[in-house]
Amino acid sequence: MTNTHSDDPATRRLSCGLVLRVREDDCDVLLGDGRPLTARFATRFPTPRTERVSPGHLVAMAVPGDGIETVVWRWYDAVVLGEEADQVRLWEPAHGEVLATPRSSYVPGRPGTRAYLSAGLPGADWWVAGPATGEPGDADVDLADVERLYDEHDLWDTL
Numbered sequence: 371m372t373n374t375h376s377d378d379p380a381t382r383r384l385s386c387g388l389v390l391r392v393r394e395d396d397c398d399v400l401l402g403d404g405r406p407l408t409a410r411f412a413t414r415f416p417t418p419r420t421e422r423v424s425p426g427h428l429v430a431m432a433v434p435g436d437g438i439e440t441v442v443w444r445w446y447d448a449v450v451l452g453e454e455a456d457q458v459r460l461w462e463p464a465h466g467e468v469l470a471t472p473r474s475s476y477v478p479g480r481p482g483t484r485a486y487l488s489a490g491l492p493g494a495d496w497w498v499a500g501p502a503t504g505e506p507g508d509a510d511v512d513l514a515d516v517e518r519l520y521d522e523h524d525l526w527d528t529l
Contacts, residue, residue, distance in 0.1 A: 383432065383433070384431065384432055384442070384443075384516060384517055385401070385402070385430070385506075386428055386429065386431070386506040386507065386509050386513070387399035387402070387407075387409070387428070387429050387431055387506045388400045388426065388427070388429075388504075388506045389423055389424065389425050389426065389427045389444075390406060392419065392423045392425070393419075393420065394417070394418065394419050395410060395411065395419075396408050396409060396410045397409060397411070397429075397441065399429060399439070399441070400506065401507075402506045402507025407439055408439075409429075409438075409439035409440060409441050410438055410439070410440050410441070411440070411441050412432075412440050412441060412442045412528065412529045413528055414528050415441060415442070415444075421464075422444070422464070423441075423444055424463075424464075426447045427444050427445060427446060427447060428444070428445040428447070428486055428506060428509050428511065429441045429442075429443060429444050430442050430511075430513060430516050432520075432526075432529060434526070442516065442525075442529065443490075445486035445487060445499065445509075445511055446462045446464070446465070446486070446487040447462075447486065447487075447502045448460040448461060448462040448485060448487035448498070448502075449461045449462070449483075449484055450479045450481055450482065450483045450485055450498075451467065451481055452481050453478065456472075457469040457470060457471060458470050458472055458478075458485070460487055460496075460498060462487055468487065468495075468496045469496065470487055470494070470496035470498035471496065471497055471498070472498050473498065473500075473511075475499045475500040475510040475511065475512065476499060476500060477500060477501055483501060484501065484502035485499065485500065485501050485502055486498070486499040486500060486501075486509065486511050487499075490519075491512065491515050491519060499512055
């Protein structure tokens with residue numbers, strides 16, 4: 371899953387990876403093609419990072435002008451507890467139970483299944499996207515919305 375930033379002739383792309391190990395300044399990530407790599411965190415990524423990012427989290431990465439893979443976003447791997455009206459109740463270790471608004475990619479799952487959970491995109495406190503997968507290339511998440519957030523707030527130059 372990639373998306374293109376159309377305003378930049380160098381064409382920025384977002385791609386997904388699964389976190390394997392976390393350090394404060396960077397993390398080891400498994401790419402969709404099975405390659406592991408070390409990616410730094412964007413400067414705007416909140417700290418302490420070792421408390422906010424864990425193995426199994428899905429991350430969005432960009433490659434800025436210096437060519438170094440950079441983590442710009444993170445989705446939690448959360449457990450579906452059930453649905454309530456137009457919300458989905460999930461459990462995630464760092465946040466406990468949360469109610470999330472489903473993204474268009476959300477496929478209702480029975481309690482006990484896993485889905486990607488995120489916060490920070492406009493429109494809801496929490497969002498739930500597609501089902502959690504073991505393959506980052508198969509993740510159905512809101513990359514276009516993350517890219518739009520970076521576009522609208524001129525965040526690309528802060529990587």
